[in-house]
Amino acid sequence: MATVTAAAPRIALPGFLRRPAARKLVLLALAAAVLVPLAAARWASGSWPHALTVDLSGPLTSAGDWVIDHRDSHPLFLYFFGYISNAVVLSVRVVYLALLAAGWAGVTAVGALVAWRVAGVRLALGTAAAFVVCGLLGMWVPTMQTLALMVVAVFASVVVGVLLGLAAGLSDRLDRALRPVLDTMQVLPAFAYLLPVVLVFGIGVPAAVLATVVYAAPPMARLTALGLRGADPEVLEAVESLGATGRQRLVTARIPLARKELLLGLNQTIMMALSMAVIASVIGAGGLGDRVYQALASVDVGAALAAGIPIVLLAVVLDRVTGAAGEKLGEGHRDLRPWAYGVPVAVAAALAARLAGRLDWPSGWVLNIAEPVNRAVDWMTAHLYSGVPYIGGTADWAGHFTTWVLDPVRSGLQWLPWWSVLLIVAALAWLIGTWRTALTAVLAMAAIGVLGVWEPSLDTLSQVLAAVAVTLVLGFATGIAAARSDRFERALRPVLDVFQTMPQFVYLIPVVALFGVGRAPAVAAAVVYALPAVVRITAQGLRQVDPAALESSRSLGATGRQQLWQVQLPLARPALLLAVNQGVVLVLAVVIIGGLVGGGALGYDVTFGLAQGDLATGLVAGAAIVCLGLVLDRVTQPTERRARKGA
Amino acid sequence: MRRTTITAAVAVLALTTGCGAADMTKQASPFANAQGAKTVTLSVQSWVGAQSNVAVAQYLLEHELGYRVDTVQVDEVPAWDALSQGRVDAILEDWGHPDQEKRYVDDKKTIAHGGDLGVTGHIGWYVPTYLVEQHPDITDWKNLNKYAPLFRTAESGGKGQLMDGSPSYVTNDKALVTNLKLDYQVVFAGSEAAQITQIKQFAKEKKPFLTYWYAPQWLFKKVPMTEVTLPPYKDGCDADPKKITCAYPHTPLQKYLNAGFAHDGGRAAAFLKKFKWTTEDQNEVSLLIADKKLSPQEAAKQWVDSHPSTWKAWLS
Numbered sequence: 001m002a003t004v005t006a007a008a009p010r011i012a013l014p015g016f017l018r019r020p021a022a023r024k025l026v027l028l029a030l031a032a033a034v035l036v037p038l039a040a041a042r043w044a045s046g047s048w049p050h051a052l053t054v055d056l057s058g059p060l061t062s063a064g065d066w067v068i069d070h071r072d073s074h075p076l077f078l079y080f081f082g083y084i085s086n087a088v089v090l091s092v093r094v095v096y097l098a099l100l101a102a103g104w105a106g107v108t109a110v111g112a113l114v115a116w117r118v119a120g121v122r123l124a125l126g127t128a129a130a131f132v133v134c135g136l137l138g139m140w141v142p143t144m145q146t147l148a149l150m151v152v153a154v155f156a157s158v159v160v161g162v163l164l165g166l167a168a169g170l171s172d173r174l175d176r177a178l179r180p181v182l183d184t185m186q187v188l189p190a191f192a193y194l195l196p197v198v199l200v201f202g203i204g205v206p207a208a209v210l211a212t213v214v215y216a217a218p219p220m221a222r223l224t225a226l227g228l229r230g231a232d233p234e235v236l237e238a239v240e241s242l243g244a245t246g247r248q249r250l251v252t253a254r255i256p257l258a259r260k261e262l263l264l265g266l267n268q269t270i271m272m273a274l275s276m277a278v279i280a281s282v283i284g285a286g287g288l289g290d291r292v293y294q295a296l297a298s299v300d301v302g303a304a305l306a307a308g309i310p311i312v313l314l315a316v317v318l319d320r321v322t323g324a325a326g327e328k329l330g331e332g333h334r335d336l337r338p339w340a341y342g343v344p345v346a347v348a349a350a351l352a353a354r355l356a357g358r359l360d361w362p363s364g365w366v367l368n369i370a371e372p373v374n375r376a377v378d379w380m381t382a383h384l385y386s387g388v389p390y391i392g393g394t395a396d397w398a399g400h401f402t403t404w405v406l407d408p409v410r411s412g413l414q415w416l417p418w419w420s421v422l423l424i425v426a427a428l429a430w431l432i433g434t435w436r437t438a439l440t441a442v443l444a445m446a447a448i449g450v451l452g453v454w455e456p457s458l459d460t461l462s463q464v465l466a467a468v469a470v471t472l473v474l475g476f477a478t479g480i481a482a483a484r485s486d487r488f489e490r491a492l493r494p495v496l497d498v499f500q501t502m503p504q505f506v507y508l509i510p511v512v513a514l515f516g517v518g519r520a521p522a523v524a525a526a527v528v529y530a531l532p533a534v535v536r537i538t539a540q541g542l543r544q545v546d547p548a549a550l551e552s553s554r555s556l557g558a559t560g561r562q563q564l565w566q567v568q569l570p571l572a573r574p575a576l577l578l579a580v581n582q583g584v585v586l587v588l589a590v591v592i593i594g595g596l597v598g599g600g601a602l603g604y605d606v607t608f609g610l611a612q613g614d615l616a617t618g619l620v621a622g623a624a625i626v627c628l629g630l631v632l633d634r635v636t637q638p639t640e641r642r643a644r645k646g647a
Numbered sequence: 648m649r650r651t652t653i654t655a656a657v658a659v660l661a662l663t664t665g666c667g668a669a670d671m672t673k674q675a676s677p678f679a680n681a682q683g684a685k686t687v688t689l690s691v692q693s694w695v696g697a698q699s700n701v702a703v704a705q706y707l708l709e710h711e712l713g714y715r716v717d718t719v720q721v722d723e724v725p726a727w728d729a730l731s732q733g734r735v736d737a738i739l740e741d742w743g744h745p746d747q748e749k750r751y752v753d754d755k756k757t758i759a760h761g762g763d764l765g766v767t768g769h770i771g772w773y774v775p776t777y778l779v780e781q782h783p784d785i786t787d788w789k790n791l792n793k794y795a796p797l798f799r800t801a802e803s804g805g806k807g808q809l810m811d812g813s814p815s816y817v818t819n820d821k822a823l824v825t826n827l828k829l830d831y832q833v834v835f836a837g838s839e840a841a842q843i844t845q846i847k848q849f850a851k852e853k854k855p856f857l858t859y860w861y862a863p864q865w866l867f868k869k870v871p872m873t874e875v876t877l878p879p880y881k882d883g884c885d886a887d888p889k890k891i892t893c894a895y896p897h898t899p900l901q902k903y904l905n906a907g908f909a910h911d912g913g914r915a916a917a918f919l920k921k922f923k924w925t926t927e928d929q930n931e932v933s934l935l936i937a938d939k940k941l942s943p944q945e946a947a948k949q950w951v952d953s954h955p956s957t958w959k960a961w962l963s
Binding site (some may be wrong): 090092198296369508513594610612 | 675678691698717724726729766800801811814815834835838839840841844848852882928942
């Protein structure tokens with residue numbers, strides 16, 4: 001039914017209505033008027049009809065058993081997956097041993113040297129300080145484990161991404177074929193595919209690295225393709241006129257011209273891989289993520305923070321260094337002499353520490369931050385949880401939020417007849433995109449029903465909608481403030497960095513301590529995670545509004561408020577829409593984390609599947625989250641962005 | 648010398664992976680045996696009791712036997728899988744997984760039984776003791792419906808809330824609530840951390856709550872709780888999880904080792920097989936970790952220093 005509804009525009013009535021939006025809606029209404037009574041009579045008019053579901057638990061369970069029983073004998077595992085797995089283990093091990101052999105002084109010196117050459121003195125000092133803090137927090141060995149994992153994962157993601165990007169950049173047909181694949185990879189919440197990876201590779205480093213590659217390769221691929229396609233045609237023509245072959249053109253002109261995009265891709269890949277390092281701890285990746293996860297088990301926010309800070313530091317340092325490298329590109333030839341001074345200094349530092357027998361971080365040099373942090377958290381939760389005069393405690397807010405917002409939205413969604421949900425999805429997606437977008441969205445929504453998880457998916461959807469609403473209100477307000485005040489934006493930047501890179505596990509305990517167990521803390525966690533992106537995009541969008549338009553409105557005597565509402569916001573509309581889209585996708589990514597604090601629904605099912613090795617529950621819920629992601633992405637993704645993204 | 652170890656490792660691994668089949672059932676963690684140390688990898692489950700076992704075993708392995716110990720936090724069922732693949736060497740506290748036992752211990756023989764831990768585990772429904780003082784008859788399941796309004800929360804949809812924990816734990820609670828016709832809604836906290844945090848918040852305000860919980864557990868020392876009696880457990884009464892109407896059994900907790908490690912693990916394997924202590928011992932360490940916020944190493948050191956006779960027997 002879904003297919004027909006969305007494909008209907010082909011038999012359009014040209015010129016019947018002026019506005020395309022109205023035309024689309026009328027067409028949809030016509031199609032619905034014919035199909036809905038049929039569908040409702042044939043099946044049912046309430047929740048998703050049972051006749052249209054497929055029970056996958058039998059085949060999935062036997063598939064899981066087959067993998068476990070054949071993992072040590074079937075050629076597919078012995079000669080394919082086994083090699084991949086061994087190669088990953090081997091390379092992580094080599095990097096890890098190298099890092100250990102360099103010792104803390106060596107790693108710090110080399111890190112600072114690289115940062116100095118690539119990004120200048122300030123970042124070099126920052127890098128050295130970051131490494132020292134990792135050591136001071138008593139996290140040296142886990143930091144090195146995470147670093148080893150990251151090096152390998154980023155390297156693999158870059159290789160995969162560049163290959164895909166080359167294919168998409170050089171061939172239009174491959175580009176069209178790859179675009180939906182990359183789209184889907186980016187919308188997929190990472191948790192959803194941990195389970196299949198674990199089933200094949202078992203828990204541990206190989207599974208973690210591979211899951212990271214799936215997550216981190218798409219931006220590299222996308223930006224590589226973008227760089228290749230965006231190369232200046234005049235330069236290419238000039239090269240061609242010199243008689244260069246296709247391969248020469250690629251190597252001498254197109255790739256060098258795409259350097260900026262390639263570096264930006266590297267930067268994005270590193271950031272995504274780091275955020276995955278923590279999620280991967282759930283499947284035994286070890287390192288810092290595992291320390292955060294273990295601290296969580298003893299409800300120790302302080303210890304979790306001690307392991308979370310190195311992750312934030314690594315992320316900030318890597319982000320700034322690769323970012324600075326991108327900006328420095330094209331500044332002409334590098335002076336090689338400083339390397340000649342720097343390298344011996346770094347080597348000497350490493351050797352000195354080594355000869356002094358101080359290869360491991362000295363055990364006495366450790367700051368214990370866990371205790372004061374825990375005291376602060378205890379104080380905060382003790383005083384805010386309930387009984388605050390006039391405004392009530394956080395627990396009361398959470399209760400009100402659940403009964404007044406989450407419950408009505410959830411019961412409203414679950415009350416809607418199944419076909420009307422499909423219609424709403426079709427209408428929204430079609431209004432904002434093309435009929436293809438609408439088709440994808442409706443098919444994805446229908447797939448949720450077919451998988452038999454209609455009710456929990458709508459429960460999850462209600463949480464996502466509530467969280468997105470809160471995120472947008474807070475995010476737009478903060479973004480507007482940041483766009484209007486430079487000082488505020490500078491002060492905000494490190495806060496956003498921390499929110500964006502701090503592993504979500506760290507704030508699970510505080511949100512439960514503040515809001516109790518249930519859906520409210522899940523929403524709170526999602527808001528914290530999605531807010532930075534929304535704030536950044538909003539602020540950037542407002543700042544890019546044409547100054548001439550602002551100037552002219554000011555000369556007409558508009559007040560600040562009028563300027564904001566009548567000039568800046570309308571002109572920044574594309575950026576605001578992008579912020580909505582990102583907010584939705586990021587909120588959905590935390591749904592699983594919500595399952596860990598009582599959010600229930602799909603998030604709980606995925607964690608249940610992972611914890612119990614239950615493919616039937618876990619994979620189906622994971623697939624439903626993916627479908628929900630596609631629906632939400634298509635419904636909020638304007639056509640202009642789609643066109644631009646593929647350009 | 649380190650360089651030669653690296654080269655040797657590369658060469659050996661290249662040879663073993665380069666030719667012939669790559670055996671996925673025999674793969675250690677890449678972080679194991681670094682710098683030429685003998686490493687034991689232990690799996691830690693998310694509850695504090697499991698952390699205590701591992702902390703003490705780790706301390707003794709490192710300080711008395713000269714091993715380097717890696718720990719990995721994994722849920723129970725995936726931990727069995729990891730154990731069979733050799734990614735971890737031992738699980739020190741297993742609450743009973745008959746399916747996994749049959750598959751890996753009996754059929755595949757990739758996991759070996761490592762003996763009793765010495766601690767007996769029990770799952771049940773608990774209410775805080777301060778509530779029992781007000782309503783003494785609340786500890787019988789037959790009276791639970793009468794008190795359901797007391798346990799109502801925003802999440803329980805007008806019914807009483809029975810709080811369950813992590814998705815990795817063994818639970819029949821949904822079936823029990825239905826089969827015993829209780830006016831309750833099972834709300835999953837989703838992780839033990841969330842559950843403990845919520846219990847502490849309830850206790851701070853002396854609010855009523857009903858929760859799935861288990862012993863041995865350090866939290867009893869902080870929040871005294873009393874078990875609600877469910878219909879008694881008989882052998883086989885939990886065979887069909889859909890029709891279940893009885894309480895949870897008392898389980899003597901078990902240790903399991905990777906079969907290869909059990910065979911060639913030398914003194915480490917022998918020590919882990921002999922490791923056996925009491926509920927009181929475990930709780931002592933757990934309380935140090937979870938309540939006094941000592942690091943697991945420090946907590947283990949305190950216990951080891953004060954109980955030499957217990958652990959000396961494990962090393963002989």
